[in-house]
Amino acid sequence: MRVPFLAANWKMNMGRQAARELVQGLMETCAQVEGREMAICPPFHLLADIEKLVEGRPQVYLGAQDMYWQDSGAFTGEISAPMLLDVGCRVVIIGHSERRAMFGETDETCAKKVAAAVKHQLIPILCVGESLEEREQGLTEKVVTSQLHGALDGLEISDGRQLIIAYEPIWAIGTGKTDTPQAANETMQTLRQTLAQIFNEEIAQGVRLLYGGSVKPENIAGFMATSDIDGALVGGASLKPSFAQIVNY
Numbered sequence: 235m236r237v238p239f240l241a242a243n244w245k246m247n248m249g250r251q252a253a254r255e256l257v258q259g260l261m262e263t264c265a266q267v268e269g270r271e272m273a274i275c276p277p278f279h280l281l282a283d284i285e286k287l288v289e290g291r292p293q294v295y296l297g298a299q300d301m302y303w304q305d306s307g308a309f310t311g312e313i314s315a316p317m318l319l320d321v322g323c324r325v326v327i328i329g330h331s332e333r334r335a336m337f338g339e340t341d342e343t344c345a346k347k348v349a350a351a352v353k354h355q356l357i358p359i360l361c362v363g364e365s366l367e368e369r370e371q372g373l374t375e376k377v378v379t380s381q382l383h384g385a386l387d388g389l390e391i392s393d394g395r396q397l398i399i400a401y402e403p404i405w406a407i408g409t410g411k412t413d414t415p416q417a418a419n420e421t422m423q424t425l426r427q428t429l430a431q432i433f434n435e436e437i438a439q440g441v442r443l444l445y446g447g448s449v450k451p452e453n454i455a456g457f458m459a460t461s462d463i464d465g466a467l468v469g470g471a472s473l474k475p476s477f478a479q480i481v482n483y
């Protein structure tokens with residue numbers, strides 16, 4: 235019932251020409267795949283170009299990497315949900331660990347952003363994950379559960395498809411190290427139980443849970459073979475044509 239979701243997080247990479255070539259190629263190599271969905275989350279300056287390239291393909295979602303919770307006003311440097319909708323976005327990454335670590339993102343700001351996205355019918359991809367130190371202290375479940383409560387308590391949704399969660403152990407992002415599919419799946423089960431407490435069991439069963447952290451064509455199948463991992467949020471490996479192999483796992 236949960237359609238696999240493979241999302242590309244380009245971070246602060248790519249120019250217009252390279253982006254066009256990459257997306258054109260991906261549309262040929264993977265946009266026709268049945269029974270799964272993909273997302274491309276480029277930097278803001280590429281959204282309008284990519285919107286044209288993915289137009290008419292409902293299984294390909296255009297996404298942003300962040301947004302502000304107000305609709306408009308004197309917020310220099312920010313972008314809003316209505317603006318992202320205007321350029322064709324359907325998803326938005328919220329609370330990526332790089333934003334939490336470098337740009338002051340907190341559970342409180344994530345909560346406001348998630349609520350604003352949902353209000354405007356943008357699907358938030360809320361990111362959670364523990365640091366290496368927390369992992370070594372056996373705090374993974376505690377950290378991710380508290381991040382979920384912090385960003386989602388009080389949120390009203392009626393369907394699990396309105397929300398996506400990405401579990402990204404921070405020590406696995408961009409390092410070439412990955413969690414094992416078994417360990418990641420256990421964390422996903424904890425996340426799903428927490429979602430059932432916050433919302434209800436039916437909604438929790440519909441929310442897609444993505445694994446992120448050094449996902450590559452060689453390791454995606456192992457994650458997708460588990461019971462509770464429904465997709466991936468991919469950084470480095472999404473900048474190459476071989477991202478198609480991840481979508482076509």
Ligand code: PGA
Pocket residue numbers: 243402406407408409446447448449467468469470471
């Ligand atoms: P990575 O990044 O695939 O390069 O590890 C994942 C992410 O930060 O979303």
